[in-house]
Structure formats: C-alpha cells, structure tokens
Amino acid sequence: MGDHAEVTAPTRAQLKVLRHLHAIHERERALVPEIQAQLSAAPPGGYRDELVAHLDETRVHITALADRLTELGYRNGSVLSGVASLVQAGLAQATARRLTPLDLLRPADPADRILQRARHAAAAHAANIADYRALDRIAGHAGDIRTQALAARLGAQEQERFDAIIAAIPALTDALG
Numbered sequence: 001m002g003d004h005a006e007v008t009a010p011t012r013a014q015l016k017v018l019r020h021l022h023a024i025h026e027r028e029r030a031l032v033p034e035i036q037a038q039l040s041a042a043p044p045g046g047y048r049d050e051l052v053a054h055l056d057e058t059r060v061h062i063t064a065l066a067d068r069l070t071e072l073g074y075r076n077g078s079v080l081s082g083v084a085s086l087v088q089a090g091l092a093q094a095t096a097r098r099l100t101p102l103d104l105l106r107p108a109d110p111a112d113r114i115l116q117r118a119r120h121a122a123a124a125h126a127a128n129i130a131d132y133r134a135l136d137r138i139a140g141h142a143g144d145i146r147t148q149a150l151a152a153r154l155g156a157q158e159q160e161r162f163d164a165i166i167a168a169i170p171a172l173t174d175a176l177g
Contacts, residue, residue: 013142125162
C-alpha cells in the first residue's frame, strides 16, 4: 500500500545495552553534585585542577551517553524509570550535602578530609571503569559497534582520571603533615 518502515521490537541483547547505558548515564549524572562539593572544599593546586577537569569531562560523558540513548530510541518515560531517577537524584543530593564545605568546620583536619574524598573519588572511578568495560562487552555481544566504541572511549577517559587521582594521593597524604 505504501512505504512503511517496519518497526521491530528490540532484541534481548539490545535491551541489555539500553539498560546498562541508561544506568551508567544516571550514575554519571549523580556524580556532578558530588564533584562540585569536592571542588568547593579543595585547595588551589593540582588536585583542584584535576577536579575541574573531572567535572567538565563528566558533563561531556553525560551528553554523549544521552545522545547515544536518543539515537537508540530510548525514551525515559516509564514509571519505573522515573522512580529510579528520583531515587538516584535524592541520593546524589544527600551525598552532595554530606560533602559540603561545612564538613570542613568539623574537628577533623581539612587535609584529611580532602584525602578521604580523593580515596572516595578513586573508588568511584574504579566502579565507572568497570561499568564501561562491561558495557563495551555487552554492546559487542549485541553487535552495537557504536555503543561499544563509546564505552571504550569513555572508559579510557575514566582510567586517565583514576590514574591522575592515584598519582595525587602521595601529595595529599604529605599535606597531612
């Protein structure tokens, strides 16, 4: 009768890619207030510069992941997805509040708090690296070369940030006195 594009349901593998891509996107979004809180407490210098770069890079990751989700036809309209987003946003806000500059008013040494936050950031980067490596494999198994390449690229950037934080740990430790 006419030219109609045949719409097919996504395969199980494609759904798995979407699910993991969306979860990583939400985790990256949740990092922004946490990085901002760390940045507000960091003294001038190399570690603060690293946090600024990390915040900028995280925002680029969020955009790239959102663009890929859109390309794949993902629509963030389900009730479950909405509830999950609200919960993740609440957790991110709670974490950001916990990491505010008011933390510096506590009796603990500010340098110790910065070191503690750096260790926390390193752990978060390690989790992100694992997420991106998993997405790389999942997308590869699904035949989604574009998502696989995106995961590999973003994972490599996370690895660079992780390495930079680990390299900053000795100087942050030395600042303890």
